[in-house]
Amino acid sequence: MPLIALTGGIASGKSTIARRLAELGAVVVDADQIVRDVQQPGSPVLAAIAEEFGEGVLQPDGALDRAALAGRVFGDGAAVTRLNAIVHPAVRAESAHRFAEAREADPSAVVVYDVPLLVEARVDDPWELIVVAHAPAGIRQDRLVELRGMSEADAAARIASQVPDETRLAIADAVIDTTGSLEDTVRQVDELWATLPERLAARAAARSQD
Ligand SMILES: CC(C)(COP(=O)(O)OP(=O)(O)OC[C@H]1O[C@@H](n2cnc3c(N)ncnc32)[C@H](O)[C@@H]1O)[C@@H](O)C(=O)NCCC(=O)NCCS
Numbered sequence: 001m002p003l004i005a006l007t008g009g010i011a012s013g014k015s016t017i018a019r020r021l022a023e024l025g026a027v028v029v030d031a032d033q034i035v036r037d038v039q040q041p042g043s044p045v046l047a048a049i050a051e052e053f054g055e056g057v058l059q060p061d062g063a064l065d066r067a068a069l070a071g072r073v074f075g076d077g078a079a080v081t082r083l084n085a086i087v088h089p090a091v092r093a094e095s096a097h098r099f100a101e102a103r104e105a106d107p108s109a110v111v112v113y114d115v116p117l118l119v120e121a122r123v124d125d126p127w128e129l130i131v132v133a134h135a136p137a138g139i140r141q142d143r144l145v146e147l148r149g150m151s152e153a154d155a156a157a158r159i160a161s162q163v164p165d166e167t168r169l170a171i172a173d174a175v176i177d178t179t180g181s182l183e184d185t186v187r188q189v190d191e192l193w194a195t196l197p198e199r200l201a202a203r204a205a206a207r208s209q210d
């Protein structure tokens with residue numbers, strides 16, 4: 001079962017790429033969705049977040065107030081580190097569980113892990129291929145403001161909480177340039193999918209020489 005990491009900074013177009021890969025037959029595991037799943041009311045992760053950041057990051061019904069927590073951590077590097085230390089071990093465990101489930105259901109499935117913080121959190125895991133969605137930070141900042149209604153300051157703080165583009169590009173086995181049209185992105189994904197066996201074989205050969 002090939003396990004492929006799909007990473008990229010916020011608003012780099014990972015969701016568009018993941019959607020197309022799913023249409024082409026991949027099983028996509030979404031790290032942001034796992035984050036939400038492990039933060040449900042009653043979970044040990046949510047209890048630890050409330051303990052660390054105070055009851056102000058909870059809504060009256062006890063669910064996580066995502067905007068409040070985002071406002072509390074982004075822009076404060078030490079707070080992001082503390083949040084990551086609480087959430088990431090649970091995400092790692094749950095993602096391993098979902099990879100295993102996918103393998104059990106179909107041993108030949110191509111599994112794609114859509115994960116924004118690969119470099120920050122899991123670069124040393126045994127990915128068979130690392131695909132990076134890339135649009136320069138300035139373009140991503142504009143997308144966050146124009147398409148997601150974020151303030152300039154919030155968009156800049158979130159981008160600054162992630163590694164710079166060069167660091168991500170340095171670990172890429174394949175790069176999808178998402179600065180063009182959506183059709184252009186889809187075309188690149190189709191090309192990646194069509195050449196996947198050769199790319200996986202080349203990567204495996206390179207790794208065996210490391
Ligand atoms: C702070 C939270 C509540 C904000 O929620 P919100 O709904 O606004 O954003 P969402 O979770 O949909 O994430 C959107 C994007 O923000 C970026 N982002 C999220 N968390 C982080 C982080 N800790 N560091 C850097 N960027 C982050 C990613 O690009 C992500 O795709 C939430 O993102 C969270 O709990 N983050 C910590 C867990 C984490 O690291 N998630 C990233 C994937 S493992």
Ligand SMILES: Nc1ncnc2c1ncn2[C@@H]1O[C@H](COP(=O)(O)OP(=O)(O)OP(=O)(O)O)[C@@H](O)[C@H]1O
Nearest residue numbers: 010011012013014015016116147178180181182185
């Ligand atoms: N060529 C392109 N390829 C991909 N997305 C594009 C392109 N042009 C514009 N966009 C837009 O940029 C935005 C990218 O957001 P998307 O949610 O796909 O990114 P993401 O990497 O999954 O973000 P996040 O880290 O928040 O999960 C979308 O609104 C998408 O429509």
